[in-house]
Amino acid sequence: MKNQYILIVTLTLILSFAFYISEAQVSVEINKKEFKQGKNGFKDAMSSVKYADEFYAKGQPGAYRMALTEYLKAYSYNQHYPELNYKIGACYLYSTEKAKAIDFLDNAYKAKPGVAEDIFYLLGWANQLAYNFDEAIDFFRKYKNAQPQEKSKKKSDVAAVYDVDKKLSECEVGKKLLAKPIRVFIDNLGPAINSKYPDYGPVITTDESLIVFTSRREGSTGGEIDPNDLLYYEDLYIAYYNEEKKDWSQAINMRTLNTEGHDASVGLSPDGQILYTYKGVPDGTLFESKLEGDSWSKPREMSKNINTKFHETSASISYDAKQLYFVSDRDRDEFGNKSYGGKDIFVSQKLDNGKWGPAKNVGAPINTKYDEEGVFMHPDGVTMYFCSKREGSMGGYDIFYSENDGAGNWGEPVNIGYPVNTPDDDVFFVVAGNARYAYYSSAREDGYGLQDLYRITFLGPEKMMVVGSEDILIASSTATIQQKVEQEIVEVKKVRLTIMKGTVTDALSDAPIEASIEIVDNDKNELITTINSNSKSGKYLVSLPSGKNYGIAVKADGYLFYSENINIPEATAYQEVTKDVVLSKIGIGSKIVLKNIFFDYGKETLRETSFAELERLVTLLNSYPDMTIEIGGHTDSHGGLQFNTQLSEARAKSVVDYLVDKGISKIRLAYKGYAYLQPIATNDTDEGRQQNRRVEFKVVSIK
């Protein structure tokens, strides 16, 4: 009986010790004799392996993490089993800590070269991730050579070979990018922002004053864990940059926006007033939330032109708020164009009714048969940043940029380079208005755990390094000749953008005002966009790409509008202009300078670039039918008084004539030429004289 018992137990153990894992065709066979810890250790290890294999077979990130935990327990008893090393390596590769895979896979391969059918592939991948591109290429080739010949291939084999060709291509790209790294600082945003959990998906305002991001940290809304990856559900967090402390405020959970499910940040308008978020339900959907005063509106699901039954995952609004770029895996756009494969980037135009129009695939060369993700439109209006697994990536998603020629054509995307890009996935990359700084998430050694948010500072090409060298080249002379140095002008990508920001306040009370800010292209007499200042803070921010003569009108009910003119030549580099706007309530004596009224030189002829401003005046006068006004013409001190009086009066009359022509009663309009007798600035400088040459609008009476 005793012998029988021993036999049964032994057989049971033998049977249960031989595992067969169908997916990878690898079994972890553990030999009891090799266990130094004896019976208990062997038993524990067996238990762990069995448990782990169940998770491993599921093939999901969370399951790999669970399997990994158990495999590592078994590993603590015995480190020499090739199959166990292989499994641990594979688990690392398919979860978040990919860099740890290589040692285990190496151990497995050295102990048993044929440990698994795909060991070469995994070793190639692990080496690729470790920047060992030559070794990776070697392993990928071995894997490829070991595949069945063309005729006998099954579909899955073809896919595998195809994938390995892409991997080989990525390694070649990686070698090239690694040889010419771009110069950057990559700085962790610190503990106020980052946690030991994954933090990712940063979105910023153009001036980097605010950041919203996604975190899987403890304390998420609902406190539940996603069974797919064993991490807390995504929540949105927000932080503000403190100019005085030169640091970020402690990130806080955006409770009003978060739900118990996934809530991720995907886009933010340049002025930080509209936030685009992603929710996993029902099937990957984009939402929009607006900052109203100091609180965010309830996220509103975007229209059906944006969201479909497919997955929509990221979004970015153009600087003029007229276009929304987003990512979707839909199979065709609403114009019937077939998608390129996987996830593509689409664009929707804002319609006159304020809604988003039908989406269109942005096409080649942006979209490819591979996945595109994380689209970000820079406020310069011409540069699109996105990530893609396309050819030219060094592995996984890489960040690329492309520039629009102004006629709607996108240039060939350019890989932004190493070390920003890595052989792993690099996604969700947003760039500040000055294009010198960018933000993204990365899993780096100096992080607080898993993925953290980082700020990139682009340093531009290597500065010249010239050795002090001389030779006496002419034998008959003592004169030394220095080594010839070519002064190579390095090309630095310049952002031609002006950020104008400030606050809108009431002239008397200093209270912030929610005003609408119209941006007009004076040359085309075309409204570019209208944005609002924040009702609570009065703050506003507008992005003005160079190359336009902008007319800016700040309007609020009951106030005289404020007019500003900013002519930004094409070559103007990045600049930030702070312009606080003070609005005066409409009342007798209140006046404004009409800065967007232009005349021919030395004449009273109105230029067409003035029409947008004049139309605003017409609208105002129509809104207040009882208002009578005076248009005052002013000049600088150049020229005689008589000439300037005549000129300023004639110009004021031209404005009045325009208004009359537009139906405003003549009796409501007075005009006067003040010449240079009421200067508002010095006449000793060009700038001062320019301010003095002006047309003013003054309320004479109103009921």
Add this chain to the structure above:
Amino acid sequence: MNKKLLFLVLFCMMFSVIFAQQTKTDTSQIVIPIKIGFEGDAAIDDTTSTLIVADDQQANIAYNDGVQFYQQNQFDASIQSFTQALKLNPELTKAFYGRGTTYIQKKEYQKALDDLTKYGEKFKDDANVVYLKGYCAYYLEQNDQAVEAFNKAMDMGYEDVNMHYFMGVMKFNEGKYEEAIPHFNKAINIDPNHYFSYNDRGSANRMLEKYDDAIADYNKAIEINADIALLYNNVGSAKRLKKDYDGAVKAYDKALSKDSEYHIAKNNKAITLYESGKYEEAIEVFRDVLKLKKDYAYAYNNIGLCYYKLKDYDSAIEAFTTAISMDSEYAYAYIHRGSAKEMLRKMEGACDDWKKAKELGLDVAEEYCSVCIEYKK
């Protein structure tokens, strides 16, 4: 041989001195072995070439004294005597020649040119004097006049190795390296042992980035005169430029074996180590350079570059600062210091340095400054 002829021979010998070659080349000028004076009777007018013993005795005696002082290398006394002779007899044109050639010995080329011009006004067909005028113009850096004189001398049938050599050097100094080479070729044809021409042709080839041709020329010069450190240094620099770092170091070592105080060769050797990535080793050698020439701004700049490459930006800044303290207009040192400050995120300081470099004429610095206004956080 009568007395008159004896004097003539002595005079010719006196002015046909070929100067000794030097082996130390870093700080002292290599004197070109030129011939100054009468090449023979054919170049001399009979009435003025002989020492004058009759008529106007006082002037003649002074003239003869001038000749004798010249023989004894007493150039000041010689000039004084020729001047006295001219005072006594302003028509004694030969004294202009004598004084002019003596001024050449004193490297007072403008005065020499003035005297030779006066002599040449009377003896227009004297090709030797035309050549000497070109010689003076060359040293006065009046290249157009020098070229004109040399061409005229050649048209008159005058041939001289140095004339072609000078023509080559002038083209070289104008940066016209292709045009310099044929002149050096002519000099070499006239004198196959003219190692100066080999060296300078090598330098022209170097500037044309024909490093192998340059090295061949330098080596030919070394074959002719193996004692000149400069030649080995130039071999080293050509090899360094073609990235033959081992060969360059060997050549610089050879130069230093000829002249252990040749700081240029030592600096170049250290640069070679720097360029081959041996930064710590390079720093040691640069420090040795400073033992030879303590105020050598280049060496401090180069030490800074080594520290920069080693990512020791504080030490780099210190070295660049020392270089700047020695040469306040060392624009590259400002560029480098700015770059090191940038790496330490000291952007204000970096921008200040780049702006200074821009002020000093380095246009490229303007590009660097463009980031300064954006660096606000």
